[in-house]
Amino acid sequence: MPASDASSTESIAFGPHLRGLRRGAGMTLKQVAGRAGLAVSTISKIENDRMSPTYDVLLKLARGLDVDLMTLMGEPARQASEAPAGRIDVTRAAERRAYPTGTYVYEPFAMRLTDKLMDPTLARITARALDAFPDLVRHPGEEFVYVISGAVELNLEFYAPIRLEAGDSVYFDGRMGHAYVSVSDEDALILNICAGVDGDDLGDLTNGMLREPSAQGGGGRG
Known part of the structure; x- marks a missing residue:
């Protein structure tokens, strides 16, 4: 970063x-x-x-x-009734908060909104080897990543490792085990967006973060 x-x-x-x-x-x-x-x-x-x-x-x-x-992750909760149609949330650079996890440093966007249909996050990849992870990461929904700077190796449960350079992107099923490792001299910086899946059990799959899934298409929280 x-x-x-x-x-x-x-x-x-x-x-x-x-x-x-x-x-x-x-x-x-x-x-x-x-x-x-x-x-x-x-x-x-x-x-x-x-x-x-x-x-x-x-x-x-x-x-x-x-x-x-x-x-x-530390933001005050808001009631769903406070989120009318047309809502908006601007995240200023100076307002972003960093959440180190040992392998990544997460900087989430739009943290003042609840019941979001997607989870956009800036992530700095600090891990340099796969053994930094106790296990591959898995979560409901789908995931999209765009590499902003540096280079990462995406390790996947069912595929050979994929090297992604600045400007490259990838979209995959978040339920498949995955982990990012920085393979550049500096920590890699990525834009990570997670979205959920449709279905009657979406609320359960997403810990209640999506309580009223759309009946037709649409994304959800991953």
């Missing part, structure tokens, strides 16, 4: 924030772990900043705490 971009973001201490959400909900580690399908030790390590959550783990934590991803 260029120095100007890096200096414009505020890094979030995710562990203490997660602990605060859990305690505010009156839930124990064991309760959240059971609802999220994660080990108690995993959540404890994340809360104490000894482990960085991957994207799929963030989705599971949101489900365990019964919050949307926006709330989980």
Whole structure:
């Protein structure tokens, strides 16, 4: 990421924030772990900043705490009634917040909106080897990535690794295991957009972040 971009973001201490959400909900580690399908030790390590959550783990934590991803990542929640047709959210460069996960640094856009049909995120790829990931990342929906700078290697569950240079893009099924590794001298910078799938169980698949899926086509949260 260029120095100007890096200096414009505020890094979030995710562990203490997660602990605060859990305690505010009156839930124990064991309760959240059971609802999220994660080990108690995993959540404890994340809360104490000894482990960085991957994207799929963030989705599971949101489900365990019964919050949307926006709330989980530190923005104040808004009620759906506050989101009329024609809504808009502008993300200024100086307002972006950085969420380091050990392998990526996420900088989400439009964090003041709830019930979004897609999740656009700027991501700096800090991982340099596949063994930096405890497992490949998987999540509901589909994913689109455009490489802004540097070069990444996309490792996929069913395909040989794909090298993507600046200006290249890829679109794939997010349920397929995947992980990005920077293969340039500098950290690679990508635009990542996740969207969900249609179906009656879309709300369940997306931890309730899409509660009223369209009956005809359309995307959703990944």
